[in-house]
Amino acid sequence: MSTLPVLKPADFASDQDVRWCPGCGDYSILAQMKKVLPELGFPREKTVFISGIGCSSRFPYYMNTYGMHSIHGRAPAFATGLKTTRPELMVWVITGDGDALSIGGNHFIHALRRNLDINIVLFNNRIYGLTKGQYSPTSVEGQVTKSTPMGSIDHPLSPLSVALAAEATFVARSIDAHVKHLGETLKRAASHKGASLVEVYQNCNVFNDGAMAYAQERKQRADNVVELEHGKPLVFANGTKGIRLVGTHLEIVNTSEVPADDLLIHDEKDPNPSIHMMMARMSYPAMPEPIGVLRAVEGIPTYDDQINDQVATATEAKGAGDLDALFSSGDTWTVE
Amino acid sequence: MASLKTSKDVQSVSGITVRLAGDSGDGMQLLGTQLTNTSALAGNDVATFPDFPAEIRAPRGTRAGVSGFQVQFASEEIFTPGDTLDALVVMNPAAMVTNLDDLRHGGILIANEDGFNEKEFKLAKVESNPLDANVLEETYRIIKVPMTKLTREAVSEFGLGTKVADRCKNFFAMGLVYWLFGRSLDPTLRFIQAKFSKKPDIAAANEAALRAGWAFGETTEAFGESYQVEAAELKPGTYRNIMGNQALAWGLIAASKVSNKDLFYGTYPITPASDILHELTKYKHFGVKTFQAEDEIAAVCSTIGAAFGGSMAVTASSGPGIALKAEGMGLGMILELPMIIINVQRGGPSTGLPTKTEQSDLLQGMYGRNGEAPLPVLAPRSPADCFDIAVEAWRLAVECMVPVMILSDGYIANGSEPCKIPTMSGINPINISHPEGTEDSAPFMPYGRNEHLARPWAIPGTPGLMHRVGGLEKEDGSGNVSYDPANHQHMTNMRAAKVAKIADRIPKQDISGPATGDVLVVSWGGTYGACHTAASRCRADGHSVSHAHLRYLNPMPSNIGELLRSFKKVIVAELNSGQLRLLLRAEYLVDCIGVNKVQGKPFTVTELVSAIEQQSDAAKGDSRLKAS
Ligand SMILES: Cc1ncc(C[n+]2csc(CCOP(=O)(O)OP(=O)(O)O)c2C)c(N)n1
Numbered sequence: 001m002s003t004l005p006v007l008k009p010a011d012f013a014s015d016q017d018v019r020w021c022p023g024c025g026d027y028s029i030l031a032q033m034k035k036v037l038p039e040l041g042f043p044r045e046k047t048v049f050i051s052g053i054g055c056s057s058r059f060p061y062y063m064n065t066y067g068m069h070s071i072h073g074r075a076p077a078f079a080t081g082l083k084t085t086r087p088e089l090m091v092w093v094i095t096g097d098g099d100a101l102s103i104g105g106n107h108f109i110h111a112l113r114r115n116l117d118i119n120i121v122l123f124n125n126r127i128y129g130l131t132k133g134q135y136s137p138t139s140v141e142g143q144v145t146k147s148t149p150m151g152s153i154d155h156p157l158s159p160l161s162v163a164l165a166a167e168a169t170f171v172a173r174s175i176d177a178h179v180k181h182l183g184e185t186l187k188r189a190a191s192h193k194g195a196s197l198v199e200v201y202q203n204c205n206v207f208n209d210g211a212m213a214y215a216q217e218r219k220q221r222a223d224n225v226v227e228l229e230h231g232k233p234l235v236f237a238n239g240t241k242g243i244r245l246v247g248t249h250l251e252i253v254n255t256s257e258v259p260a261d262d263l264l265i266h267d268e269k270d271p272n273p274s275i276h277m278m279m280a281r282m283s284y285p286a287m288p289e290p291i292g293v294l295r296a297v298e299g300i301p302t303y304d305d306q307i308n309d310q311v312a313t314a315t316e317a318k319g320a321g322d323l324d325a326l327f328s329s330g331d332t333w334t335v336e
Numbered sequence: 337m338a339s340l341k342t343s344k345d346v347q348s349v350s351g352i353t354v355r356l357a358g359d360s361g362d363g364m365q366l367l368g369t370q371l372t373n374t375s376a377l378a379g380n381d382v383a384t385f386p387d388f389p390a391e392i393r394a395p396r397g398t399r400a401g402v403s404g405f406q407v408q409f410a411s412e413e414i415f416t417p418g419d420t421l422d423a424l425v426v427m428n429p430a431a432m433v434t435n436l437d438d439l440r441h442g443g444i445l446i447a448n449e450d451g452f453n454e455k456e457f458k459l460a461k462v463e464s465n466p467l468d469a470n471v472l473e474e475t476y477r478i479i480k481v482p483m484t485k486l487t488r489e490a491v492s493e494f495g496l497g498t499k500v501a502d503r504c505k506n507f508f509a510m511g512l513v514y515w516l517f518g519r520s521l522d523p524t525l526r527f528i529q530a531k532f533s534k535k536p537d538i539a540a541a542n543e544a545a546l547r548a549g550w551a552f553g554e555t556t557e558a559f560g561e562s563y564q565v566e567a568a569e570l571k572p573g574t575y576r577n578i579m580g581n582q583a584l585a586w587g588l589i590a591a592s593k594v595s596n597k598d599l600f601y602g603t604y605p606i607t608p609a610s611d612i613l614h615e616l617t618k619y620k621h622f623g624v625k626t627f628q629a630e631d632e633i634a635a636v637c638s639t640i641g642a643a644f645g646g647s648m649a650v651t652a653s654s655g656p657g658i659a660l661k662a663e664g665m666g667l668g669m670i671l672e673l674p675m676i677i678i679n680v681q682r683g684g685p686s687t688g689l690p691t692k693t694e695q696s697d698l699l700q701g702m703y704g705r706n707g708e709a710p711l712p713v714l715a716p717r718s719p720a721d722c723f724d725i726a727v728e729a730w731r732l733a734v735e736c737m738v739p740v741m742i743l744s745d746g747y748i749a750n751g752s753e754p755c756k757i758p759t760m761s762g763i764n765p766i767n768i769s770h771p772e773g774t775e776d777s778a779p780f781m782p783y784g785r786n787e788h789l790a791r792p793w794a795i796p797g798t799p800g801l802m803h804r805v806g807g808l809e810k811e812d813g814s815g816n817v818s819y820d821p822a823n824h825q826h827m828t829n830m831r832a833a834k835v836a837k838i839a840d841r842i843p844k845q846d847i848s849g850p851a852t853g854d855v856l857v858v859s860w861g862g863t864y865g866a867c868h869t870a871a872s873r874c875r876a877d878g879h880s881v882s883h884a885h886l887r888y889l890n891p892m893p894s895n896i897g898e899l900l901r902s903f904k905k906v907i908v909a910e911l912n913s914g915q916l917r918l919l920l921r922a923e924y925l926v927d928c929i930g931v932n933k934v935q936g937k938p939f940t941v942t943e944l945v946s947a948i949e950q951q952s953d954a955a956k957g958d959s960r961l962k963a964s
């Protein structure tokens with residue numbers, strides 16, 4: 001048995017110059033991806049990145065793997081064709097908030113609900129970067145952008161809520177600046193069998209600088225973010241505050257004032273997404289926002305396995321198809 | 337089963353055109369398919385034209401709800417389902433008033449008398465019983481049959497409810513039609529046994545109704561004789577009847593086998609393309625994967641994904657879905673990946689006439705993408721030809737690394753014809769090679785090119801050939817993103833030349849009739865049969881007429897210009913307002929006269945004959961002018 005060569009992050013860098021704006025959060029995600037992939041020990045040539053259109057979607061050009069920079073919003077659909085026909089490949093989808101949730105909302109939902117074994121990384125900068133600063137489906141209400149001079153009147157969409165509504169089997173969130181957490185989260189997504197969604201808060205320092213500073217900046221993060229850990233209570237603010245489930249809603253409590261087992265214990269494996277959905281709906285400033293793995297349900301059949309299983313089952317039952325026999329099946333007649 | 341034999345007189349005729357018309361729920365399509373198969377098995381040449389409303393259960397009894405099936409069967413080679421009807425079977429007044437105009441004078445009208453009552457008159461919006469009209473008796477041979485009553489009697493012993501019993505009346509009608517045209521009941525009896533194997537009482541009732549219909553013909557005084565159409569002189573071989581969409585599906589699987597590829601089919605349901613999906617999904621044991629996507633955009637994108645992975649990837653739709661695929665097709669083109677995109681055309685624009693036929697997506701197929709994005713375009717000429725076109729499309733796609741578009745249409749898709757059964761050994765293999773690489777091979781050139789200007793098809797999983805493709809303009813050779821003006825010009829020219837060069841490798845355009853003369857009829861797609869028949873008829877009548885039918889629309893065969901210039905008049909007949917004519921005039925600077933029809937219906941031979949005669953006379957007039 002041959003052993004795989006040990007690869008370094010640099011082995012995953014393509015020869016193309018990276019062209020994001022200096023200071024863009026995309027750099028950090030690229031760096032973490034290059035760091036994590038060698039750790040997975042998966043062959044480069046069996047790794048494929050498929051993206052849509054947007055600043056974020058330039059990502060595949062910078063990876064020394066197979067890649068496709070496709071069209072706006074449709075990356076999950078390309079991935080579906082590739083993964084169902086080549087299930088042995090590790091397929092990543094790279095997308096943005098506009099790409100995945102505006103033009104590509106349909107494909108995003110369907111790839112997740114089919115549980116196709118792919119990893120979707122959604123770079124959420126709450127803005128359209130590439131088209132120079134229009135509001136996006138995740139922009140907050142009232143946000144003033146080039147296309148909303150009087151403030152956005154759209155109600156924003158949470159990618160996590162959408163994914164949970166589609167009963168995605170792996171749903172997580174991380175932050176560009178929280179590099180260690182980001183690397184760990186990407187790694188977990190990669191090892192999940194089934195569709196994985198990782199939303200990454202990504203700073204667009206040109207068109208939406210600091211929009212998520214409450215979570216990105218180390219100093220503010222502790223108070224505004226809950227780092228989820230399976231089997232552990234939801235606490236934040238350096239352990240001084242926690243989250244409690246009361247009836248059908250979540251509330252903030254001071255940990256000093258309630259017994260420890262009153263706090264909500266995170267169960268990422270719960271097949272019922274209801275509590276995961278409550279967590280996904282926690283939003284700043286009323287609530288701290290959860291990061292980490294909200295949901296990781298294993299053992300659900302994947303779309304690519306099932307489509308291939310049907311081919312195998314049919315072949316086993318009927319034998320490999322014989323076209324000549326098919327052509328002369330049914331009523332035929334012979335002219336002498 | 338011994339075949340029943342009539343004791344009445346039998347008159348031999350060379351061909352019959354029948355239309356069966358009734359309410360959508362009356363089972364006319366089933367009746368038509370059975371008559372077609374039975375006639376094909378009897379050795380006749382057959383051509384069919386099913387015509388049904390877009391609504392699944394259109395309001396019962398109304399004109400809009402009428403469903404019809406026309407079939408011509410003949411003892412000679414035929415190419416169309418016939419213009420005027422020799423016989424018309426109608427199950428209700430709506431079917432009668434909407435179809436009677438097509439019945440020839442002296443033709444036979446068989447009416448289900450029980451379907452003609454006050455309630456039905458109201459639904460069909462007729463004032464009085466159309467069967468009572470005075471002119472009828474003089475113009476047609478009318479045979480009124482109380483089919484509902486006779487069917488109920490025939491099936492009474494099975495104790496079925498009236499509703500279920502009445503559903504057997506299409507088999508009664510079938511039995512009568514079979515008697516009238518000397519058809520054997522056996523194939524349909526076999527069909528009934530197979531179809532209703534789990535419901536023996538229904539099977540028995542349908543069989544009883546079929547036999548009762550036959551017996552009615554034999555005993556009624558209304559018919560003095562029946563008609564017999566002898567077997568046609570087809571070339572020796574084993575035949576079957578095949579429908580267009582079925583032939584397309586089989587051709588795709590055959591192409592996948594001769595190229596050693598598994599077939600991936602990504603699609604979204606739409607009339608009249610859905611039957612390709614229904615057919616292909618039955619053949620998973622042939623390595624076929626079908627993916628019913630969330631929309632046509634996902635369908636084409638999944639197809640591109642599968643092509644990137646090295647599969648034989650195909651997507652299909654009809655006009656509205658093809659419009660949605662436009663951006664994806666452009667990407668497929670610039671990625672230079674092989675795949676097949678099928679448009680089974682229907683009446684347009686927009687949702688248009690979903691169940692009717694038209695050829696109005698030619699320009700969409702040629703140009704319906706942003707930027708300059710030429711694709712090869714092929715069009716089958718008949719149901720059986722769909723098989724060959726599918727194989728040819730895949731051959732060109734892999735040879736040139738380009739998506740190939742097939743333009744079929746509703747008429748071909750749902751129509752059927754007898755065809756010689758293809759054999760796998762009769763199909764040339766399609767050789768595909770994917771480049772191999774190693775970790776330390778020289779830098780890979782994903783957009784390097786061979787003699788056909790095709791780039792290598794390197795697939796994920798191959799060590800050493802990692803590369804990125806995308807929709808941004810790329811540098812020739814390296815495939816790296818490039819904004820260089822000269823490179824963009826070069827790549828645009830290259831992609832066009834790659835498609836244009838196909839003309840050097842495809843057969844020259846053949847024509848039926850002499851190579852020069854007065855009139856050349858040019859056609860493409862499903863109008864082949866009507867144009868061929870019309871041109872032959874005019875030639876037989878002494879006109880100087882030839883016919884060229886294009887299967888390759890982009891690029892066109894290299895001798896087209898020369899052909900067009902060899903005739904005094906060029907007629908371009910198509911079911912649109914002149915799209916091929918536009919292309920021919922633009923490309924070859926030859927004047928072309930359009931014969932166009934956009935009614936959701938195929939051409940009749942008669943209307944084409946008169947158009948040809950007119951141009952033939954004009955051509956003669958021209959030459960007299962020149963001579964004087
Ligand atoms: C069909 C189509 N419509 C519009 C565009 C223009 N466009 C390119 S990227 C983009 C928005 C990208 O936003 P997002 O997905 O958030 O990516 P980001 O640039 O912020 O990373 C738009 C509207 C396009 N390329 N294609």
Ligand code: SF4
Binds near residue numbers: 056125130203
């Ligand atoms: S515009 Fe924003 S998202 Fe795009 S590269 Fe620049 S900083 Fe990054």
Ligand SMILES: [Mg+2]
Binds near residue numbers: 096124125129136
């Ligand atoms: Mg964005």
